[in-house]
Amino acid sequence: MDLQLSGVTKIFEPDIVALEDVYLQIESGEFVYLVGETGSGKTTLMRCVTREVVPTRGHISVGGYMLRKIKRYDLALFRRDIGVIFQDFALLPNLTALENVKFVLEIMGLSPKETTERASEELKNVGLWRRRDMYPPQLSGGEQQRLAIARAIVNTPALLLADEPTGNLDPSTADEIMQLLLSINAAGTTILMATHNPHFVDTYRHRVIEIHRGRVVRDEEKGRFDANGLC
Amino acid sequence: MASARYAFRDGWRLVVRHWGLSLLTIFTAMAVFYVIGASTLFVMNVRHIVSKLEDQLTIQAYVKPGVDLDALAKKISALEEVRDTKVITKELALERLRTRLGNQVEAVSLLGENPLPPSIEVRVDKASQVSNTALKIDVMDDVDDVVFAGPVAEKLSKVSNFAGQFSVVLLVVAFLASGVVLFNTIRISVYSREEEINVMVMVGATSTYVAMPFVIQGFLLGFAGALLAFLFVGGTYFSAIVKLKDMLPFLTFIESPQLLYKLGFMLVCCGATVSLIASLLAVEKFIKNAMEPL
Numbered sequence: 279m280d281l282q283l284s285g286v287t288k289i290f291e292p293d294i295v296a297l298e299d300v301y302l303q304i305e306s307g308e309f310v311y312l313v314g315e316t317g318s319g320k321t322t323l324m325r326c327v328t329r330e331v332v333p334t335r336g337h338i339s340v341g342g343y344m345l346r347k348i349k350r351y352d353l354a355l356f357r358r359d360i361g362v363i364f365q366d367f368a369l370l371p372n373l374t375a376l377e378n379v380k381f382v383l384e385i386m387g388l389s390p391k392e393t394t395e396r397a398s399e400e401l402k403n404v405g406l407w408r409r410r411d412m413y414p415p416q417l418s419g420g421e422q423q424r425l426a427i428a429r430a431i432v433n434t435p436a437l438l439l440a441d442e443p444t445g446n447l448d449p450s451t452a453d454e455i456m457q458l459l460l461s462i463n464a465a466g467t468t469i470l471m472a473t474h475n476p477h478f479v480d481t482y483r484h485r486v487i488e489i490h491r492g493r494v495v496r497d498e499e500k501g502r503f504d505a506n507g508l509c
Numbered sequence: 510m511a512s513a514r515y516a517f518r519d520g521w522r523l524v525v526r527h528w529g530l531s532l533l534t535i536f537t538a539m540a541v542f543y544v545i546g547a548s549t550l551f552v553m554n555v556r557h558i559v560s561k562l563e564d565q566l567t568i569q570a571y572v573k574p575g576v577d578l579d580a581l582a583k584k585i586s587a588l589e590e591v592r593d594t595k596v597i598t599k600e601l602a603l604e605r606l607r608t609r610l611g612n613q614v615e616a617v618s619l620l621g622e623n624p625l626p627p628s629i630e631v632r633v634d635k636a637s638q639v640s641n642t643a644l645k646i647d648v649m650d651d652v653d654d655v656v657f658a659g660p661v662a663e664k665l666s667k668v669s670n671f672a673g674q675f676s677v678v679l680l681v682v683a684f685l686a687s688g689v690v691l692f693n694t695i696r697i698s699v700y701s702r703e704e705e706i707n708v709m710v711m712v713g714a715t716s717t718y719v720a721m722p723f724v725i726q727g728f729l730l731g732f733a734g735a736l737l738a739f740l741f742v743g744g745t746y747f748s749a750i751v752k753l754k755d756m757l758p759f760l761t762f763i764e765s766p767q768l769l770y771k772l773g774f775m776l777v778c779c780g781a782t783v784s785l786i787a788s789l790l791a792v793e794k795f796i797k798n799a800m801e802p803l
Contacts, residue, residue, distance in 0.1 A: 332802040358713035385714045
């Protein structure tokens with residue numbers, strides 16, 4: 279699924295410029311790192327792509343969906359085509375690990391049998407099958423993150439948005455998560471990953487887009503975390 | 510189909526998850542619908558009694574000598590509000606007097622020649638029409654005098670009207686009360702699942718999909734409350750009627766079981782309708798906001 283941003287500007291009331299005149303073209307199947315300091319606009323950009331936020335100016339097109347004019351029902355269908363890994367996991371504490379994954383498929387109207395099969399398979403893929411009956415608060419940070427990934431990819435999305443997916447994780451767990459994301463990308467899913475982790479950006483080299491004060495200041499193929507290559 | 514199954518399952522889960530609140534809501538809905546059911550039965554019985562008494566309300570039109578009774582009866586029958594008329598000849602009047610006197614019937618012989626005047630007995634549709642009709646008959650040339658229970662008719666008419674107005678006010682208040690209670694329960698459920706709803710919306714749930722469990726939760730609570738109210742109304746009504754008949758043997762009450770079935774059907778339909786409307790109102794705005802981008 280390709281992604282296109284044309285002159286996207288977002289100004290929050292009263293006059294906080296979160297994004298300014300952003301132009302981006304991300305092709306289907308790409309793995310893109312989104313870097314920049316805290317408050318630079320990475321999360322706002324991702325929220326514009328999921329249409330949690332509507333740009334003040336400019337247009338966003340994702341896989342043929344024109345987000346500015348999208349209707350409520352089509353927005354629901356569009357969101358079924360993408361996966362989102364939230365910074366804070368956003369798991370449902372009252373549902374078990376398996377139910378957390380299943381409910382995405384239930385929303386899509388799949389049969390209970392298919393829902394259980396696919397959710398179980400995804401939990402096995404992220405190594406959480408033995409934890410399937412546990413509730414999110416009973417899982418470790420890394421397990422919760424893997425569960426969030428399982429939920430985001432269970433509907434085989436064409437585009438995966440990951441907002442700091444390795445933040446707050448120890449290096450070993452973070453590396454597991456990164457490997458998981460790379461394997462998902464290898465299977466053809468476009469991934470846009472916001473990160474502060476220089477190790478991953480410099481080790482697993484992919485396109486790097488740097489945002490500073492809402493503007494794209496660097497867009498580099500197989501770039502490094504730091505523009506000067508010092509990290 | 511899977512969505513419907515989910516909606517029912519999740520609606521049921523909401524009821525169980527907030528079981529304390531659910532019980533409170535069912536109990537309150539039951540109390541409200543019990544009041545609706547009991548007051549409906551009360552009003553129906555008042556109207557039944559009034560209608561029975563109205564049947565006994567007559568206007569007695571005494572006619573001038575030599576008047577053609579049948580022709581006058583026909584003329585009175587032509588009045589719009591008159592239900593029926595009966596010609597009471599001098600002989601029939603005497604016969605009635607004899608019956609009324611019972612074992613003192615001998616007293617009739619003291620009257621000599623039958624002194625009772627012929628008359629026409631008139632029945633109207635409603636008690637409220639008695640006075641007006643009596644006036645219309647009184648001004649007819651062939652009519653000598655008119656006798657009717659004016660104050661009784663007016664009081665019955667007032668009772669009937671009051672019962673009708675009382676039932677309407679009570680129904681409106683009860684509906685609003687049950688609606689507010691259900692609305693608040695669903696609102697609390699919605700807010701308790703705020704995070705969940707936001708996640709659902711983010712992963713592609715439609716507003717209908719998100720709203721359905723809450724609507725079903727409200728429906729189940731309203732339905733259960735109304736059903737329990739019906740069972741309680743049914744349980745208490747007949748025993749109350751037995752006692753009332755002992756205390757007020759001169760009055761007749763409605764005793765048809767079919768009436769109760771109809772009332773039960775009405776209560777359950779009302780419960781379901783009120784709860785559906787309250788749930789939709791409670792959930793609609795919240796989901797709209799959740800789906801609205803910044």
